[in-house]
Every structure is written in C-alpha cells, then in structure tokens.
Amino acid sequence: MIETKGDGEPKGASGLQNHHEHMLGHGFYNKHSREQGLANQHALPLLAEAVNAVAPAIAAADFRIADYGSAQGRNSLLPVKTAIKAIKKRWQPAPDITVIHTDLPGNDWTTLFQTVLTSPDSYLQGEAGVFSLASGASVYSRIFPANHIALGYSAIVEHWLSRRPPAIADHIWSTRTSGRTRAAWAAQARADWRGFLSHRAAELIPTGRLVVVGSGADPRGLSGAEPLIDLVNRVLEAMVREGSLLADEYGEMAIPTYYRTETEWREPFEDEGFLAASPLRLLHYQEFAEDDVYLAEYERSGDAQAFAREYTAFFRAAFEPSLFHALDGERGQAQRQQLIEEFSSRLREALAQDPPGYSARWWLNLMVIAKE
Template identity: 30%
Template sequence: MEVAQVLHMNGGMGESSYASNSLLQRKVLMLTKPIMEVAVTALFSTGATNFPASLAIADLGCSTGPNTLFAVSEIISIMIDLCKATKQEPPEFQVFLNDLPGNDFNTIFSSFLPGFQEKLRGQIKRKDGAWATLPCFFNGVPGSFYGRLFPRESLHLIHSSYSLHWLSQVPRGLEGNKGNIFMARSSPAEVLRAYYEQFQRDFLTFLECRGQELVVGGRMVLTLVGRRSDDPSSKECCYIWELLANALNEMVSEGLIEEEKLDSFNIPMYNPSPKEVQTEVQKQGSFSVDCLELSEVNWSVVDTEFNPNVASKDGGYSMAKSVRAVAEPLLVDHFGEEILDEVFKRYKAQIADGMSKEKAAFVNVNVVILLKKIA
C-alpha cells in the first residue's frame, strides 16, 4: 500500500462522505479552541514575528468538509479581536490548506470557501464597521507533511488536527499480526515495536520540516488521537479497529474474504501517549513545549449533541459511518469495493453490541500540544 496515494477521507457531500460524518472531529476542534487562543495571543504579544503586514497560516491535514475552515475561522476571529483591543490594523492573512493529493480540494473551494468568505465579511462588519474588507488569500497545498511543503521561515502559525496519528507508511515487520488489522491485545511485541518506531521516524521528520518552515517565535498547535495508557494496544486506542477486524474475520470464516488478504492488511496509524509526543519534541530540538494536554470525547456525547434522533435509534450507526468515511479508501484499495456494504453492516452490529456492554471503551483520547519555534 502506497499510503500517500491511497490515504484520504471520503470526498464529496454524499451519505458516506467525510463532510457528512465528521462530527467527532468538529467536537475536538471546539475543545481545542482555548489553546488556539493562547497560541494566537502569544504570537501577537511577544513581537517575535514583529507583527508582520501579512500573517501566514498553514492547516496541515485539512481534509474536506465543514470542519476544514473551522480552525482558520477561529484564528482570524481571535486576531481581529486582538487588533481591535489594541487599536491596530489587522494583517492580511495568507492561508495554506494542506493534505495528500487524493484529498477532495474541489469541494473545499467550490462548496465551503464562498460561504466562509461571506461569513468573514459579516463578522468584520459587526466587529468594526471601519474595516470594509480583510484580505484573506487561500491556497491549496497537496503533498505529504512528512516532507517539506513551504519555504524556509515563511510561516507564522501551523495547525493540525486529527492528522498526525496517520503514518507515512504501513510499518515493516507486521507479518506476525495475523487476524488483526492494527495493534491489538493479541499482537506480538514486535508488531507493537514496529508501529512505535514508525511513529518516531515520522513525527521526528515532521518536526524537522516544520522547524525549517516556521519563523522563530512562531507557534504550532497539534491535536493527535492518542492514549492515556502506557500500553499501545489498550482498548482506548485500538478497540474500534478490533471490532472492524472482527467483522472482516467473520467474512473470512464464511469464505467472503481470503484469509491471506486479511492478514496482509494493516491500518497505517499510531496513537501516541503524551510522553511519546514530548520525547520526540525534545529529541528534535527546534521547539519548546508551551502546553501539553489530554482531552476526551465520548462517541455517545457527540451523537447526543449533534444528532440526538439518530443516537436514540441506533448507538452504532453514527460511529460506523464515521469510521467508513475515514477507512473506506484503504479498504477499497486492498479488498475491492464490492465487500464494503457487507463489512460495515457487520461492523455496525459489532459496535452496537460493544456499546451495550462497555460504553467506556468508545472514547477518543486526544493529545493536544502547543509548540514554540526556538531555533
């Protein structure tokens, strides 16, 4: 599997699209707003960037859908309030939206950007009628963030949410992970080690690249799907994939999927602990840690807040659709499209059964880190 060619969220606006099934990600963005305020305020107040006439912001792993412009909207809103409070003219904003080439950039620019720009004009008019316009320039940047994307010292603020747990490749040495599609309680120690070492390599590369692209004093806000436990195969980060593996194994037992095909499929992601994230930051040396926090989002809370009618009918429905919006391109590339509906029918049943027995297992743990470029 060439991850950079295959990995992307489901595009478009249909029933199985990421745009229609990313409520949990929206909730996480809302939870990280206070840290974003700290980052923007620090950038504004320290003068490290000499408050430039143009502020360059990059959202890495932006995906597609209504969430794509949420963080950018918050950053600009915070900056407008700061400028108004200090009676300064706001800068021009240059916004770079990055994701892998397979991302549905067309939907971003055709369906979501026009509404965002209209909302921004209204927001500016309400906050200060003297600002007739606020120049804000958008750019799509296709490419892997496990490599250089921007010129040296060209960015002031970097944001990334729910992207950096994805690895640049499926780790090597997973031959012993039979019957699993990710780290699991039954995975051999060498499989867990292979996943961790791939995360170390990737995250260190990411930090090295961003260290070159950020100005000194620039900030970076990163949110990863992580874990509290020291055990990388704990339920808090692996259970949803164990249930998908169960659904696939059922189909193997019925002859609908070849066993060898299942054994050669593994999800290219890693859920780090806060300690693992901090260790790589300290090892790389370009950043200081301004803030490191954990947060949790329960799937049932997401449904109750955003989609109560569905939540009351079927506890596994929204979660199965959300995972499908994320994992479908990987499954199609490996197994083919014809098995998808049957896989997710069984997966929804697995989730509903699991939720009825142990709701605590359906919690996403988030590692949020605010970094300052120091060298």
C-alpha cells in the same frame, strides 16, 4: 470518483484507486466527522493564545496560517475563524491573512474548496483581507519556504503514518500488536513525528506557534476506540471464515495509524540532541479521553439503528480507503464495492446490538509548540 446516493452513503467506486487518500471523498468525511469536529473545539483557546504569542513585528505585514491535514475543510473552519478573530483583535489595522490548507494529493479538494469558499460557516464570510490557498504536499515533507508560517495548526493527522509497517497478525489496529511488530510500528511513528517536527521547524517564523490536536494513546497504550475496532476485526474474520474475504487479503489489512502515548509525543523534546539541533520547544501538553458524540446522541434518542448507521459512516469516512486498499487487484470494482457493502451492513447490525459496548472514547493530546 465516488458517487453518493441521496442519503450521502457512498456507492460505486470506493476511492481505493489512489493510496494517497485516507478519507472517503465526495464530502463524505465532512458529513461524518462530528467526533473530529469536537476534538477541534478543544484547541480554540490555545489557538487564540498562540496568535498572541507571535512576535508583533514579524507577523504584522502578512500573517500566514497553515492548516496541516485539512481533509474536506469543515472541521477547520471554526479553528481558523478563531485565529483570525484573535489576529484582528491584536493588530489594527489587521495584516493580510493567508490560510493554506494542506492534505495528501488524493484528498477531496473539490469539497475543500466548496466548503471554504461557500459555506455560511466559512472563515471567509464577511472578512476582507483573508485569502485561502491549498497544498497537496505530505506533512512528512517540506511544504513551505523557510520562515513562512506564523501559526501552524494540525488536528487528528499525525497518527497517520508515512508508510505502513509490516502487517499485524490477526488484527488491523496498531495498538493490538506486541513484540517486534509493535516495535516496528513504534519506530515508524517516532521517525514520522520527528520528521514532521523538523519540517515545521524550518517553515515556522521565529516565535511562530504550532498547535497540534493529536489522536493518541492513554498510558496503557490504547487509542480508546478498541471496542469498535475489535468488532471491525471480528466482522472481517467472520468474512474470511465464510469465504467472502480472502485470508491473504485480510492478512494484508492494517490501518496505517499509530497512537502515541504521552511519552512518545514528548520524546523529541526530552532528547538533548534534538533540543540542541531544533528551535522547537513544547510549551503546553494536555491529554484526555474525548466524549463520544454518537453515544451521547443515542442516549438522547434511544435509537440503536441510528447509532449504528452514524457509527458505521464515521468508521467508513475515516478508515475505509486505507483498510480496503489491501483487496486483491483481481477483484473488479463492482465486486470490491459489494464486499465493502457486506462489511458495512454486518458492522451496522452488530453495532445496533450494543451501542454503549462499542462506543469509542478517543484519547486526545493537545500540544502547543513554539519556534524560539
């Protein structure tokens, strides 16, 4: 259980006990994921179009929407609301609509349910005939019965790999690898994307649509967050030099994410064997660098400390559990937390020195996939 101080900063246990957890719990991700929230907004027109493409007769009785990798739910509210609006516009009377949020077993489900059931921004507010459920099964497994889902949606999820490939020498970020290590990470990402697609192929109804907002890499293979993550790496290296972090712990640290280039996202759809065996087709692809909401805020306010606080919280919300999973099991909970706090305050201090220099422009890949 993660406790939070009044200001929403996590204290006490860090959520490390469960490696089936990537995001910081207790609503912390919901509060510090504005960047991901903006990414979701790019998908709204695609979601409305996707609803209109589903075969009329198939969906009319009960329209099921899967939200693959929901985290604590806040960023899913508007996308789901947009889909519901399109469904209700298209079908009168409207079909019953079921929304199923999925994430890992250790996800902060309490916050997810509170958010969906009680947030004034929830898609449930003022709607009749809309039902909300959840599943804790991995997106790299089958989650639903065959031919079940009319609209699948997944935002900023598939860069998380199903397992962590070998550790990375002198870094924690997959885009900073080369040679055989890079190849091992790329191979895992390829297998996971294909696995993800094969399960969704079974779960979608014929004519069903899958809208994916991917966190990926530009043509040079960069995620756009390298200035931030290189800084994180330098902070960790300094902690090793000064002895607060063990070299062995640092050696095992690597965030299990991989940022696919356009070629890698498209790879299955360019492979004749895949196309012959799979009913899925890639209908739409676009990619671009996202604006940094935290930098924009800094440019308005000129407050470098506020930037550093928000940016550190963003990093922690997204990556802390997976990064510090590698800490020595001998460390007690209090010692682990102390080390994480030391890391966070060093990161904050460094970020405040040069907000524009550490700003991230995350590379996004938007895809619409159809089941024929």
